[in-house]
Amino acid sequence: MHLGNPLRWTASFGTVIRPPKSRRSVRNIIIHEKYTNTILNHDYDIAVVQLSSPVEFTNDIRMVCLPEEFYVFPHNTTCFVTGWGPSINNLRQAEVKIIDTNICNRAEVYNGAITPGMVCAGYLEGKIDACQGDSGGPLVTEDRRGIWYLVGIVSWGDECAKRNRPGVYTRVTYYRDWIAAKTAQD
Template identity: 35%
Template sequence: MSTNTWFSALKKSAVAIVGAATMLSLASPAAAAQPQPDGEVGVQVIGGTRAAKGEFPWMVRLSMGCGGALYAPQIVLTAAHCVGRTGNNTSITATIGVVDLQDTTATKIRSTYVHRSPTYGTSTGGDWALIKLASPVTNVKPLKIATTKEFDTGTFDIAGWGDTREGANTGSRYLLKAKVPFVPDTTCKGIGGYYASLIPAAEICAGDLANGGIDTCQGDSGGPMFRKDNAGEWIEVGIVSHGNGCARRNAPGVYTEVSTFASAIAAAAARI
């Protein structure tokens, strides 16, 4: 993946935290090259700090180098660019229940099936996918997803095991977290260049335009962008998708707008 263009689109497959600036960078699939059959490593969190064990229990690390969130006891929600085509798939291992990837208490479950959004790569957008696990996770409450645009604004949280600086390609042993502000569609698209192809109905931008320094990055792809709802519970509003580099000024991360695809996600989950 080109560090100059973040695959020109796919930016969030692996999450990490950038050292000096402690920045979060999102790796996303925007302008992305076609992923490998079993997905590809993406971006990680830059400008973040370590998450505490149990703080985000629904966070999932996928063996192809992406992140995800537990959508249902036996289903993980991730990015379409992280996986191959829809169908039986036993090649992915989901790691759940730890923040340190070397923690031997982690729950590890193999995949059995993958559903890849049929609209991914089209003008409609849809960088999301579901991974069915061989057995349910019984000790973790799944992360709710937004079904309306009510929560598609404000300050969001991001987390992942991706790179801590652009171009590192190493990932992070520990789960890192950070906060990023919402960037309106008109502002994001108005940046031009890489962002001129933003799909406002399907994507949502977030990042510190003036200063940079906080973002998701390679290895973070597929992980959730989330915030609290009116009841004080975590809710997923975005999926790490792509971006122009990691944590650059005037270059926000681009996330799949979950509320746009909530009904399609629910329907697919019911089928698998």
């Protein structure tokens, strides 16, 4: 996938798009080498962005930690997904639960389409979900110590909030080594 010149991209921070609390230009975009933008293959749906300068953390701009590659977020873990959705100015948040991969791969759900690099979250009854425009957004959870971890990245789903069609996210632990390799300090 080609995103054009990274210098034409900017990253906005805060809870509203206009005006953002902070903005940085993008120095580089690194897309996973095995990613193919096809409707039938959602594997390797991950990229990292190198910003032109560091971001200062505030009450509206917070850090999220990367979990270790071996960490397992169990079935029914409470998570939050945030996104802008289709053309809204205020960041929105939804509470969802992790759904075990074996359940998500059942015939009536995604029929075996969930691979090890993916994690499902939402509700089998539908009603609450990420949607178009949220792609690339974070799926996070808080541990007992109050530390927030990035569980997943909004990737795909069958429409939005439909019965037996929970959201599917890129599983961050699966790509932890790749992320570390691409973000290593020189």
